[in-house]
Amino acid sequence: MNELKGKKILMIAGDGFEDIELMYPYYRLAHEACADVVIAGAKAGQGLEGKNGLQVTTDVAFDDLDPSDFDALVIPGGQSPDHIRIYPEVIRFVQDFDKTGKPVAAICHAVQILITARLLKGKDATGWKSLAVEIEDAGARYIDKPLVQSQQYIFSRQPSDVGFFCDAIINALSPGESAKAADMVRAT
């Protein structure tokens, strides 16, 4: 229930986020695993609307982000990644965060941000199926599975993968829990 207590997780988003891909990880990580989850947008305190109508408010502006403040970066999909990758500060932040070696989790269209940031080369990756060609063009190997992990990166394809996606984020941030969770699976 509180396996991520004390961890700080950043989500970056804009209008048109895929509602499930933002809200499920948000509630799973903040309300069930008890992490401190912060949502960044172009401006702080800005209302964002998901492509299916759900609303969230940003906590902080892209411009004010510091990679050392967060234990993991989670990027929801939908139309949001294509909207926010035009901000140079988003690309710079993601490149700086990559260098820390801390977990980066990208679902669905989130991989577009990693393509623009030129961070996919040599990795196994997945994402929404329409993006398979550009994922390969960016130098990654596209794998059609609900969860693909490569170095510090966690990739999923679509809303129905959110269970695998969040499980992998939690395990990446609490390796002790991960070993115990593996025992739990083996025991069932």
Place this chain on the structure above:
Amino acid sequence: MNELKGKKILMIAGDGFEDIELMYPYYRLAHEACADVVIAGAKAGQGLEGKNGLQVTTDVAFDDLDPSDFDALVIPGGQSPDHIRIYPEVIRFVQDFDKTGKPVAAICHAVQILITARLLKGKDATGWKSLAVEIEDAGARYIDKPLVQSQQYIFSRQPSDVGFFCDAIINALSPGESAKAADMVRAT
């Protein structure tokens, strides 16, 4: 990750469901804990719209429900409970399900269905704060906490309680996991 594999869970809903209260338990129980989750509505194959715009399709009609088919009943809130409690087959089903002793989880306005079904008497309960007086009038003790458990019943107040709500549902359906989960909490 698969602690509810083989379990079958029923959700009952109508238009105006609280989007997070339906979607979060659905993904948590079906996609992360691997239960078989079925959504019932007035008709099978019917599109339902949440109060904030999310869409789901029902799998089965209220009329075709049999309590012996399911291991637990989960009722999301929003405007949906008040809409569906006018169906006599909903009230009859909930009363029959109560007699099985299996877990019933009600969040926010879901408790309205239990009031109409006269199932609250003598219990501790919670729900959306506007309902405190009628929860007491129905013979229960209203407790303002994110999670209240009384006999086979699991109650929560609002969307921000979904972490506690789902954790309690999972623990009620997999007591072995629950003991291990308690160990995990103590170990952290």
